[in-house]
Amino acid sequence: MKLATFNVNGIKTRLPQLLDWLAKEGPDVVCLQxxxxxxxVFPQAALKEAGYSALWKGQRAWNGVAILAKGEEPPLKIRRxxxxxPSDDQSRYLEAAVDGLVVACLYLPNGNPRPGPKFDYKLAWFQRLQAHALGLYASGHPVVLAGDFNVIPTDLDVYKPASWKRDALMQPETREAYSDLLxxxxxxxxxxxxxxxxxxxxxxxxxxxWQRNAGLRIDHILLNAELAPRLSKAGVDSWVRGQEHASDHAPVWVELGKAKVAAKPRSKAVAKKAKP
Structure with missing residues (x-):
């Protein structure tokens, strides 16, 4: 299974680029932000024609998240x-069951400018994510958290740390929240x-x-203990960022191997027959 996350930065504007990427890379499950x-106005018909069913939660002008699944079977909604x-009305989280996985698609607040209410909201949202993620991790189900976390985890994840030291994406509180989640x-x-x-x-x-490869790593895919052993490959489809009228993000993807099925115990008769 190939699972991906992609901040499309406007699905109406970037629909041709999204469809092109889906056709070329063929991910099985996609989280969009x-x-x-x-x-x-979500382009359900165009995505269906491309071979994907969808679950989505939109919002005017900003935010909005969706989960796509290849095939006719739509993602089964768990929570929106x-x-x-209860007072938070921003469309930033969507959780569904897809092909035996619990998939949580998230768009964590940016937090700029800081200090101020936007940064406070970012940290409060992060605390809520930590609390909910703890239950997901311990659920016993294979779970993936995927999306735009708006976190630069370490200096290795930014082209020039000094240029971003005042930004909400790499403040000590932001990095600590991500580290606590991990x-x-x-x-x-x-x-x-x-x-x-x-x-x-x-x-x-x-x-x-883009031309200077002066980038950030802020889109992440996290797996819990039940799913982590199936991780085989991970990468970024950076070619998407080079398209005309591209999003400022590129899709991040992982490949997951098949779940191991415990061998059924042989019956006593079979076991006895197998003895020399």
């Missing part, structure tokens, strides 16, 4: 919001398989950051 579209704050036992797939490699998932539109 920053749809920037209401539910009624992150628990912990401390529950979650595996950061890209870092697990590429521990020393500079890998970026985002290049903003300014100062030729």
């Amino acid at each position: 920053e749809l920037k579209a209401l539910d009624g 919001e992150l628990p912990g704050d 401390g529950q036992g979650w595996i950061d797939c890209l870092r697990k398989l590429h521990p020393e490699q500079r890998i970026y998932t985002f290049w903003d539109y300014f100062r030729q950051h």
Whole structure:
């Protein structure tokens, strides 16, 4: 199974690029963020024609998340919001069952400018994620957390740390929150398989950051203990960022091997017959 996450930065604007990527790479499950579209204009028909069913939660102008699954069987909704704050009306979290996995798609708040209410909201949202993720991790089900975390975990994940030292994405509180999340036992797939490699998932539109490969790693896929042994490959489809009118993010993906099935015990008669 190939599972991916992609901040499309506007699904109406980037639909041709999204469909092109789906056709070329063929992921089985996809988490999308920053749809920037209401539910009624989500391109369900175009995605269905491309071979994908979908579950989505849109929002005007900003936010919005979706989970795509290859085939006719749609993702089975588990929840459409992150628990912990009934007053939070931002579309940033979607959780579904897909092909035997629990898939949580998230778009963590950016937090800029800081200090201020946006940074406070980011940290509060992170605390809610930690609380919910702890239950998911211990659920006994294979679980994946995937999305735009808006976190630069370490200096290895940014082209020039000094340029981002004031940004909400790499504040000590932000990094500590991500580290605490991993401390529950979650595996950061890209870092697990590429521990020393500079890998970026985002290049903003300014100062030729894409052309200079001046990027950040802020899109992450995390696996719990039940799913981590199936991790075989992980990477970034950076070619997508080089397309015309591209999102400022590129898709991150992992390949998961088949779940191991415990061998059935042989009957006594079979065992007896097998003896020399």
